Amino acid sequence: MKTVGVDLGTRSYDIVIGAGALAELGRLSRKRTLTVMDSTVKALHGAKILASAGGSPEEVFSFPAGERSKTPETAVEICRCAARLKFDRSCRFAAAGGGVTGDLTGFAAAIFMRGIEFIQIPTTLLAAVDSGVGGKTGADIPEGKNLVGAFHQPAGVFIDTRLLTTLPASELGNGLAEIVKTAVILDPELFELLENSADRLVSRPDFEELYPEIIRRCCELKGMIVAEDEKESGRRAVLNYGHTFGHAVELLSDYTLPHGQAVAIGMAAASHLAVLRGLWKQSDADRQNRLLSRLGLPVKVPPRCRTCDLVNAMRADKKNVGGAIRVVLCSAVGSSRLPEAAGDGELAAAWEMIR
């Protein structure tokens, strides 16, 4: 079992990673817990998770799987369920699932009685390396994704890699895209490890040793960034590498494109912009895009996405300030720069280069 400590100054918490993290959770002292799961996770792993999180069968809130459930209404339903169960401020929520479950449950925990504890039990690779760590919670409104939410840190994260064995390949891809992103912006050694073990990540995935080690490294890196800049006023923004471009592709696909694929395409576009600006060597950018391809991730604009629509969609990103489109670029594998404004012309050129 591996443990990563995240120290946020006034608070700290542990991320426990490995085949058997659920058993570790079961051993820890318990608070009264409302476990939140979507229909899929409940069917696959419900009993096991409930036994470890320490709740009774009534202390479960489940909802239909899928991004369409990620609304403020569902978060309020979680709070109402807790209120009906007479939960008080000494109780906690457990989010057992992927990003939707984690974001929703964390948001509900942030607002129930003005904030109670919650723990994360990620069941997807994406949640394990990204959304499960860092304390960003939220829900979607018709006007846009994650437009309501809160910064609310978990009290603990328990990543049992055995839960990942049931993931379909596309779900694995979502996580791998964020793992490559983390390596590209922060860690050349992790990048090399990924290059050297691409087949043990995709064709014959190793959930006992390799994945726990890679997840540990990603959590450590993300934890460091979050500790430095919890509310994203500076450095944390580098975690958005590939995302401003990627969100545009997601939006134009009407969110039918998996998040990881959109981020991979976004990183490819960002790499070309960095090369165009003379920041990044072409050979390094190629190295990034080759790794993405080897991991089964797309690096080309999907058909029927017009360049002008992509640039317009980037304008809607909520991280823009005062109207300018801002993107994270890299100067080497492992070295990222703070977000910088980009003009329509060069953005269009970058998109054109990945057609």
Added chain:
Amino acid sequence: MKTVGVDLGTRSYDIVIGAGALAELGRLSRKRTLTVMDSTVKALHGAKILASAGGSPEEVFSFPAGERSKTPETAVEICRCAARLKFDRSCRFAAAGGGVTGDLTGFAAAIFMRGIEFIQIPTTLLAAVDSGVGGKTGADIPEGKNLVGAFHQPAGVFIDTRLLTTLPASELGNGLAEIVKTAVILDPELFELLENSADRLVSRPDFEELYPEIIRRCCELKGMIVAEDEKESGRRAVLNYGHTFGHAVELLSDYTLPHGQAVAIGMAAASHLAVLRGLWKQSDADRQNRLLSRLGLPVKVPPRCRTCDLVNAMRADKKNVGGAIRVVLCSAVGSSRLPEAAGDGELAAAWEMIR
């Protein structure tokens, strides 16, 4: 004009108080602002407030006056309105109104894009001395009042006492109850001032000098308490004096009893429990209840409230921990103690003494 600074360590803000605070707001530099008002405030003061807060007529969100609007759905509607207006994280909300507007708008500001700035423009005495200061925000769900919400401090509070001149007597009473509460738990001098000026508070209210001074003192005291204990893990709980008893009366009245009247009755009950326990001199408790009466506030249990129902209703208070009913008691005018557990028998006795 009087200014009270609230210093929360990492953040600080000013409370500007006086006849003319709105003009002061108008002079300060402006962010893009969505002003939130209920239908009553909009009709009475809308144009004046909007001119000071610095918004265009489209940048207003209004909703039907009354506690029934205080739902998470209304808070989300505020966020959706801001999203449609293309607000980003550099914009702010302004809450112009009483407790419902302040709580809702603060909650919306806490969750819009994971938290943006908001300012308070209290238009009721209660909001000026209590809900407008301190950063507690929230909304009601069918299972209970304020069961969802957040701690989110305003970036500034502008209390223009000229707005208070349109208040009906019952609204003034709501504020006076909290003012007496503040004096009883924290400030014997303020208590004396209230005793010496009861008629200039009620029959011929002085909004140019006396009220600004009393509001200033209340804001200062509340600001100090909040600075010491923002999230109510300790000392802040004394602000709940009279409230655990009062909430029970409110609940049994189905929230038809005004909050201030409920708190006055709650303080009377608490004073009798403190006397019963030998903590407080009968003469001091009488002094509190006499002042409440002079200010037109009730100090007796409303007819048709049974003692057993009142005790049971106290059990539902969200501030109870682990099942025990906890109440704040005083040991002298100006001296309060941290919440302490109380048994059913003595609670019933205290209620019986104010029949």
